[in-house]
């Protein structure tokens with residue numbers, strides 16, 4: 537099983553434009569997408585625990601389509617201290633504006649105006665709208681951005697002993713890490 541670094545080929549995220557009303561009333565589509573393999577990101581593997589729940593809300597007005605992307609998924613990643621397999625829940629939201637014109641007078645699905653330079657919205661300039669809007673790349677981006685860089689198996693995980701590799705959550709291994717604190721080492725040196 538090879539890790540994936542791009543939206544899986546199997547993902548069908550084509551949205552028929554004819555389903556989005558032209559009168560600025562929001563249109564929502566919700567579906568699930570399978571992840572056929574772990575995701576490679578942040579230098580580690582995110583092993584999927586079930587499909588990705590996707591919600592897309594489109595608002596079509598003034599020859600622009602605002603797409604609000606929500607994703608939710610669960611993964612297993614190694615605890616950043618003890619490497620124990622740890623379940624995480626990832627949720628993310630991203631907004632894309634497909635526009636044939638510069639950003640002006642655009643509104644989101646709540647009717648709130650989007651400022652000219654809104655860092656929350658990725659503007660995608662298009663020459664024309666095709667019959668279908670492929671959202672696979674947008675969903676993939678939202679999913680990657682939702683992935684936490686690290687996780688702890690539990691609050692206060694004691695991690696691994698740097699000398700013998702023992703999982704300190706399972707008890708003390710008896711190793712003494714004498715060189716761990718240079719200030720203590722300096723104190724020992726003056727102990728005559």
Ligand SMILES: [Zn+2]
Nearest residue numbers: 615618689693
């Ligand atoms: Zn841990």
Ligand SMILES: [Zn+2]
Nearest residue numbers: 697700709711
């Ligand atoms: Zn040890």
